Amino acid sequence: MLLIGVAGHELTARERDWLQHPACAGVTLFARNFASRAQAAELSQAIREAAPRPQLVCVDQEGGRVQRFREGYTRLPALHGFEALYQRDADAALALAREHAWLMASEMRASGVDLSFAPVLDLARGNRAIGDRAFAADPQVVAAFARAYVAGMHEAGMAATLKHFPGHGSVLEDTHHDVAIDPRPLEEIRAHDLVPFVVGIAAGADAVMMAHVTYPQVAPEPAGCSRRWINGILRGDPSEGGLGFRGVVFSDDIGMAAAGAVGGTRARIDAHLDAGCDVVLVSHVEQVEDALTAIAGRPLNTMALVGLLGRGALGWDGLLADGRRAGVQARLDAVRAPELASGVLSGATHMGDAA
Numbered sequence: 001m002l003l004i005g006v007a008g009h010e011l012t013a014r015e016r017d018w019l020q021h022p023a024c025a026g027v028t029l030f031a032r033n034f035a036s037r038a039q040a041a042e043l044s045q046a047i048r049e050a051a052p053r054p055q056l057v058c059v060d061q062e063g064g065r066v067q068r069f070r071e072g073y074t075r076l077p078a079l080h081g082f083e084a085l086y087q088r089d090a091d092a093a094l095a096l097a098r099e100h101a102w103l104m105a106s107e108m109r110a111s112g113v114d115l116s117f118a119p120v121l122d123l124a125r126g127n128r129a130i131g132d133r134a135f136a137a138d139p140q141v142v143a144a145f146a147r148a149y150v151a152g153m154h155e156a157g158m159a160a161t162l163k164h165f166p167g168h169g170s171v172l173e174d175t176h177h178d179v180a181i182d183p184r185p186l187e188e189i190r191a192h193d194l195v196p197f198v199v200g201i202a203a204g205a206d207a208v209m210m211a212h213v214t215y216p217q218v219a220p221e222p223a224g225c226s227r228r229w230i231n232g233i234l235r236g237d238p239s240e241g242g243l244g245f246r247g248v249v250f251s252d253d254i255g256m257a258a259a260g261a262v263g264g265t266r267a268r269i270d271a272h273l274d275a276g277c278d279v280v281l282v283s284h285v286e287q288v289e290d291a292l293t294a295i296a297g298r299p300l301n302t303m304a305l306v307g308l309l310g311r312g313a314l315g316w317d318g319l320l321a322d323g324r325r326a327g328v329q330a331r332l333d334a335v336r337a338p339e340l341a342s343g344v345l346s347g348a349t350h351m352g353d354a355a
Contacts, residue, residue: 001025001300002269002291003058003250005283009035011046018288019051023295025305026056028253028283029113030068037072037111037316044112056305061104061116064132073107074329076100079145080124080132081335086141094148096335097135099328101152101160106325109158110316114309117161117209117250119149121196122169129176130169137169139195146200159206159308164252165234166223167193168211176256180213186233189215198243206308207248208234210277212259221271224251225262230276248304251277254291255284266294278304 003026006015018024027047034040044057059068064078077100085093101119108116121142124134135145150160170193171180182189197208210224218233219226230249236242252259254268262271265287272280278301282291319325 001279001304002288002295003028003056003279003281003283004288004291005030005285006033006047007285009033009039009043011043011050016050018292019047019055021292023292023298023300024051024055025279026058026114028058028060028281030059030283031070034069037069040069040111040113041316048112054306054309056115056308057113058115058117059108059113060118061108061113062118062120062133063100063104066133069108069111074103074325074332075336076104077332077335078132079120079135082145083124083136083141085334086136086145090144094144096331097145098148098152098155100332100335101149102156103325103328103332105153105156105158106319109156110319115159115161115207116153117163118153119146119160119162119200120164121146121162121200122164122167123193123196125169127169127171134169139192142196143199146196146205147203150200150203150205154204160200160204161207161209161250162197162200162205163209164211164213165197165208166211166215166229167197168213169193171213179257179261180211182213182215183217184215185217186215189218194243201243201245205247207250208245209250209252210272212252212256212261214261221275222259222261224259224277225268225271225275227275235276248278248308249276251280253281253283255282255287265290269294273298 002023004018004024006027033043047055047057060066061068063076067076082093082097085096104116120133122130122134123139123142124137135142153160166189171182212222212224214222219228223229232242234243234245238244251272259268262268269280269291282288
């Protein structure tokens with residue numbers, strides 16, 4: 001199964017043909033696909049109408065610098081801003097992270113998007129691609145935020161995707177541009193980077209996105225192309241050291257430079273699917289034709305994504321009328337502007353309270 005990219009604000013005739021292909025599971029949207037709130041909703045609807053079966057519409061709407069839809073949407077703060085609040089008041093920070101997740105997911109659902117690939121559970125340890133996308137450097141702190149964020153997304157009716165398994169934060173290289181190799185042994189990775197994923201899975205996360213990082217002391221291939229990482233560790237029996245995950249496994253985008261370690265488009269698709277990924281992301285439009293050709297003859301697990309589809313329509317009128325949205329927006333100012341934290345957080349609700 002493939003999640004493809006499309007070029008612009010509207011579908012072309014060729015892209016409509018792609019969506020007819022039995023291997024096409026849906027589309028990942030980017031800033032290049034966004035012009036306005038109305039246009040985003042129209043494009044999401046057009047994607048669904050172009051295919052003979054349900055299509056998954058996805059996006060990266062993390063907040064901070066990775067927020068594809070901007071004008072007309074809440075300016076979401078980057079996740080790393082929550083760490084300072086956590087040091088002051090852990091309960092209030094976790095409650096606010098849950099509200100961040102609820103608001104992000106609610107706005108995406110109102111635009112017809114099924115899934116935002118979130119939360120990032122990589123550790124904030126200097127990676128060039130991750131940076132302030134990560135909650136914190138401490139695995140236990142990230143784990144606490146993982147539990148809160150998954151709960152907030154579920155509250156909004158959206159599935160949660162933990163990324164980038166087994167952890168992208170402890171290497172320097174950005175896999176968009178470079179090969180990344182993490183030389184640590186599995187025991188050290190378990191003690192640090194895997195901790196948030198264990199908690200996120202226990203919290204009911206629905207999907208996991210793999211990293212393009214290679215961990216040579218564990219497996220010779222990048223994690224997304226590794227049977228040991230996917231079937232042995234991620235999906236493996238907990239009694240044998242596995243995490244027991246039973247949800248959907250996504251590759252990261254195979255157009256990234258680090259994915260080239262296994263070869264061209266066909267080799268990348270084969271490597272990820274053979275290793276156990278359910279869905280391969282082909283976000284670069286120029287790769288889609290080759291990807292659809294490459295997947296010919298493979299058995300397709302079309303049921304794998306059913307649980308990730310949006311749980312019913314949510315329109316903007318209902319969301320705008322919900323007083324909770326405005327309250328959450330005001331409280332998120334505490335993350336964007338730490339000097340406001342004491343005043344804003346004094347009015348913030350804790351995890352189980354209504355807002």
